[in-house]
Amino acid sequence: NAGVTQTPKFQVLKTGQSMTLQCAQDMNHEYMSWYRQDPGMGLRLIHYSVGAGITDQGEVPNGYNVSRSTTEDFPLRLLSAAPSQTSVYFCASSTKGSISYEQYFGPGTRLTVT
C-alpha cells in the first residue's frame, strides 16, 4: 500500500493563478481531509469529505474548493492564489472503523505564492 500520496511536492505560483493539489489514498478509507500548516501553527482543517460526493468546510475554507468523485481521490483547488495561501498542505484519510481514530497523512505539498 502506498498510503496517502500527494502531488506535487513543491509548487510556486504567482498571485491570481489557479492550481489543483492532488491527493489519493489506496486504503479504501471513507474519510479524507485537507489541512494547512503555517510556521508556528498547528495544522488547520480546510475541507473534509465523509464519502464520495459529500464534502464540507473546515476551519479555514476560504479560497479553496474540493470535490470527491471517487473514494480514492480528494483534490484541493486554489481558485485565485494569494500570498496568504503560502503554506504546507497535508491531505489525510481515515476510516470510521478505526479503533484509534487516527488519520493517516500524506507527505505534504509546499506551496509558495509570490
Next chain:
Amino acid sequence: DQQVKQNSPSLSVQEGRISILNCDYTNSMFDYFLWYKKYPAEGPTFLISISSIKDKNEDGRFTVFLNKSAKHLSLHIVPSQPGDSAVYFCAASVSSSNYKLTFGKGTLLTVNP
C-alpha cells in the same frame, strides 16, 4: 481562540531520561485525543491516542495521561532516544468525527545524546 494548546514551543532532554509533553484543551465536547510526531519535510505520523473514558494509555515507550477535570493531557516518553527528536502535535476530536482533528501548535522535542 485556540481550543488545543501546547504552551511549550520546545523541550530539550538528555538521552535515556523522560520527556514529558503537555497539552491543554478548552472544548468539553472533545472526547478523543491523539499525539502525532512530525519530522521536517514529512507528514505527521500517528503515535498514540486515548479516549476520554480512560485516564492512561501505554504503547511501548509512550504513555499518554488524560486528566478530564483539568482538561489536560500529557505524553511521556521513557527512555528518550535521539530518534525521538521531532515536533509533537497534540490533537483532539469529537469521537464521531475523526476526520476533523483540532491540533495544537506543536512542541519541538530535542533529545541530546
